Amino acid sequence: MAKEIDLRKFEREIESWGIRIKDDDDRKTYDQVFDKKTLLTIYKLFSDGVFDVFDFPIATGKEGNVFRGVTSSGHFVAIKIYRISNATFKDLSKYILGDPRFKGESKRFPNVIYSWARKEYKNLYRFIEAGVRVPNPIALNKNVLVMEYIGDEVSPARSLREVVPEDPDGLARYLLDSVHRAYCKGGIVHGDLSEYNVLMSSKGPVIIDLAQAVLREHWMAEELLVRDISNIARFFKKFGVRIDIKDELEKVREGGRSDASSDS
Numbered sequence: 232m233a234k235e236i237d238l239r240k241f242e243r244e245i246e247s248w249g250i251r252i253k254d255d256d257d258r259k260t261y262d263q264v265f266d267k268k269t270l271l272t273i274y275k276l277f278s279d280g281v282f283d284v285f286d287f288p289i290a291t292g293k294e295g296n297v298f299r300g301v302t303s304s305g306h307f308v309a310i311k312i313y314r315i316s317n318a319t320f321k322d323l324s325k326y327i328l329g330d331p332r333f334k335g336e337s338k339r340f341p342n343v344i345y346s347w348a349r350k351e352y353k354n355l356y357r358f359i360e361a362g363v364r365v366p367n368p369i370a371l372n373k374n375v376l377v378m379e380y381i382g383d384e385v386s387p388a389r390s391l392r393e394v395v396p397e398d399p400d401g402l403a404r405y406l407l408d409s410v411h412r413a414y415c416k417g418g419i420v421h422g423d424l425s426e427y428n429v430l431m432s433s434k435g436p437v438i439i440d441l442a443q444a445v446l447r448e449h450w451m452a453e454e455l456l457v458r459d460i461s462n463i464a465r466f467f468k469k470f471g472v473r474i475d476i477k478d479e480l481e482k483v484r485e486g487g488r489s490d491a492s493s494d495s
Contacts, residue, residue: 263314264296268341272373273312281370281377282308289387294323294347294442299380299387307380308369309387313348315341315374323347326422326442329449344374351442352376354419358441361417363409365438381430381437388437391466392426399470405436406463407479414456415486418447422455425462447487456483 265273276282282300286307289297295313302308327333327346332353336346348371355368355378366379382388396402406429413419421428421444428440445452457480464474 264312266315268315269312269374272375273310276370276372276375276377279370282310285310289382292440295374299382300377307382307384309366309378309380311348311351311376311378313344313374313376315344323443325451326350326445329451330446332446341374347442348374348376350444351440354441354444357417357419357444358413358438361412361415361419363413363417363438364435365441381432381439383433388430388432390427391429391431391436394431396470399467399472402436403463403467403472403474406438407460407474409438410456410459410463410479411483411486413444414447414483415490418490419444420447420449420452420455421459422451424459426466456480 280303283303284301286299286301289299289309291297295311298310298312300308300310324343327336327343327350330350333346333350336342352368352371355365358365359367366381368376368378370377380387391402406424410421410424413421421438421441423440423443424438428438430437430439443455445455457476460474460476460479460483464476464479467474
């Protein structure tokens, strides 16, 4: 009974953190994000001092919602909540199957969502170890991932699709090099790299949304590698940047083969 009372109190506190419910659609979204299990998970992170408050929503995607949080020391963090009641997750198992890191784990709800969140947490470290700029992971509890906030005190960083690059050639090369480093040094492929998943911070581009990223030996890795490079070529074509997709793919593959040979 005490826990139930605490939970109700905490839900009221969350509503006071600037999450505005204007209509029935907002109420539906709120209920999907802040179900009882998720509220308990957030409460645990809150009690552990990972963050003190929710500041405002940053983004809403097909897999979850991201909020800005503030720590007791005044630092901003990004809080990503994977929605447990989301039907769009029905095909996510194809990204988990074949990944030795999740062998034997349950594919039932809500465990599959917890695996998905943990996959992004692990993937963040993979990209960082490969020298690719992504948000630094801070904490993970079930379907709630806390990581580095990309933005300033006023607003989150804008995505690449919302800006006009000052140096399209240089930025395209940076992203292609990031794909190369991830594949060759981290043994991983993003799988959904596009202008939607690159944040343009004041310190440079930051690649986000890594849950679907797969290891190089995964059965979907080749298909996703082609998708990433094709997306980069498509976006930068409108800025006059010509990218030879076949040539870039061969460079990455050759680098991967060389890396695999050096490891053997």
